[in-house]
Amino acid sequence: MANALLTPELLRRLEQFQLLARRRAKSSARGERRSKARGQSVEFADHRNYVPGDDFRYLDWNMYGRLEKLFLKLYEEERELPVRIFLDASESMGFGEPAKFHFARQIAAAVGYVALCGFDRVSVVPFPENRDEMAVRGALRAVRGRKSALNYFQNLGYLTAKGTANFNESLRRGALEARQAGMALVLSDFLDPNGYEAGLTALVGRGFQVNAVQILAPDEIAPGTFGDLRLVDAETGGVQEVTFGKYRLAAYQQMVQNYCQRMKEFCQGRGISFFMAPSNTSLEQLLLKQLRQAEVWG
């Protein structure tokens, strides 16, 4: 299944990366990320006065020799980085050639693999809910360790795009459910009639380091069907009649560009890394260049 999402060559190259966290990890689980917590590690952090009951093994005898006072040596605790991937699995993601949802799963697989290799915990949150995939989705709630990567890829491959999503509500709930904030990756086409602003704002407000990847099908960027059209929304069932000719293609593309630009400005204003990727974009190009340049990983 991993082969279906990512090639071995790409996996090998991804192993060299590590997700770059802008803040210290706040997770309670041990990991390999620096945190503000004090615990057992090789990184010296500070001294404090000895109080009865402290472990004698951590007494600094050199300090006692000089000052004749007992001090205890403190070390930084290394914690994990929770990586939460919000995957839009609504009906609209099933469109495109190649399908937007497939491309989104590839990105999710790649980011998840990098996180697993860095001993970080990966949580995939597909939305909307789909009762048929409860087991698979449950398995994707918390994935840790590099050895779980194969299962992780398999479970991602079982996901399907179905149903009507409420983007803002899904992200808000995901933000509340997370016990610790970490890195959040939002994979969606961001074509929800109710907008995307509230959901992203909720994630930022919860303390997530948010990365947003907008995935659009090539046909959505430059439609190839002209004439008198009756367009039916796959999710809402809404109908829109439009007379579209080649002469209006440039105007349409300009509109899409404006829409993406507005979203980019919104994200920049809130510290969100924004990427726009048509579903036919080269995966290597996105993962190895764009995300690296944006310092999502390094």
Place this chain on the structure above:
Amino acid sequence: MNFLAPAAFFFALTIPVVVVFYLLKRKRVVKLVSSTLLWQKFLAETQASAPFQKLRRNWLLLLQILLLLLAVLALSRPYFATHAKSSQLRVLILDASASMQSTDESPSRFEVARKQALEWVDGLRDEDKMVILQVAANTEVKQSETSEKSALRRAIQSCAAVDSPTRLGPALKMAESLVRDRGKESNPEIHLFSDGAVPDMSDFGNSALPLIYHKIGHGANNLGITALDVRANPDDATQRAIYTSVSNFSTNALQTELELRFDGKLVETRPLTIKPGEPSPQVFLAPQTRDGVFTVHSTTPDDLAADNEASIVSLLPHPVKVLLVTRGNRLLERAFRSVRNLQLTVAADSADDGAAYDFVALDDIAPTVWPKGNILAIHVSNTNWFEKISEVEAPTIVDWKATHPVLRYVSFDNVHVVKSLVVKTPSWGISLAESQQASLMVAGELQRQRIIWIGFDPLESDWPLRIAFPIFMENASDWLNPANAKSSQLLVRAGDPFRLSLAQPVTSAQVTMPDNSIKKLAVDANTKEIVFGETFRQGTYRLRAGTNDTVFCVDLLDAAESNIKPREELQFGKYARVSATTLHRANMELWRSIAAIALAVLLFEWWYYHRRTV
């Protein structure tokens, strides 16, 4: 409400085409898409996001602009002014004479002229004005100056061709008076629609009329009766001699049969072959036992029917009763007695008004009672006919009017006069013989009294020794004979009025027209003369006024009118002339063509719009 081009209503037939276009339901292709969000934003952005947008090179836009331009151009009613100069007044003269009935043009020259005139009315600009004149024997103003096209059309439609000759002079004078007061900037024009069969128009040689002559007709196939007269046969008193002349105006020799009828009964048929351009004079001899009408008819059909028949009233001859009042003049008596069918009474004086005589001859004497009938006055000075009478010694006769019936075959060559009274020619008569100083002989009609006045005594000249003298007496007797005068009055040229003197007042009168229709005349109880002017058709008319029943004939008898070959130019005097124009209509308006193009563009635009969105 009036319409300049009612035919344009046919464009309404395109309305169903447009309706059909609208009936065509637009077939929309159903397509399932991931989201309509982007489309909604696109439509909102392109349709209502901004009141203006950047102009793009859009063929639909260009086509619609072109359509608008064409429509505006059509509404501005452009026209080419190459055929007709701009004008504010056009006087349109429509020739309705007999020659315009020629059928060389279909259906007739007059109908073609009417059609062309209507085209000119159609081409009239709103600010232009037009006057419609119909000319035949008389000039009739059919429509005074107006710019109302419906009135002008009605006027032209009401015109009708008649059997009378063309008298263009009065019409041109009227038109000249209409355009004279217009400044040159108004550029008035006189348009004459005619075949050019008009008499001499020398009077207009120096007028510089702004005349545009529209020539109508092209053929000249016509055989016409141009003269008709009836007289007593000199050889046989019981017979009448009918003199007629048939002229061939075509370019080929024509054959015909000339029929003579008396009161409708065929008397004689004579086959004729007439060379092109030549007349063929014919004399028929026919017995006559009662008053009646002789009709000459040419049987060969030709382009003009109005001159194929002519009629004349022939009254039975009666002896001419003449009273010669003289102190004694044997030469004069002998000359009178040599006149055929004349009863002469000689008297020294006239004691009554001479009602018992056909005419009275006064030989150098003033009668006690002046006669009321016709008078031959010889060397009579005490009359009130002239303003001044003077006497000259040995006057030389330098000119005489040989065309007058009285001087027919009469010559004054080598006639010497010892002395003579001379007068200035009065308005009621014409001078028959003139000396260098004044007139020696006058003939005319004064208050329906025919008068021949001779200023010299024949005995004081060598005239009685000439052969011309008895001929003159014969001619004078004929001319003064009231019966002959009446006969001549019974032959009327088409378009001329018929006059009938009434011996006693009448209360009612009616005329039976050639087509047997009856026209009642309004008669004043005190009138002494009936004048009937509706003599537009050739044929025999019958006037019944009280107990008086009079038959008279109306004929064309006009060689100029029978010559139907259309003239290429009209001659005005010696030097001036007007060539026929080839113009047929005025301002050639283009708006209909432009509107048609606009319609085509509209249809193309519609088609293009549909093609582009499929």
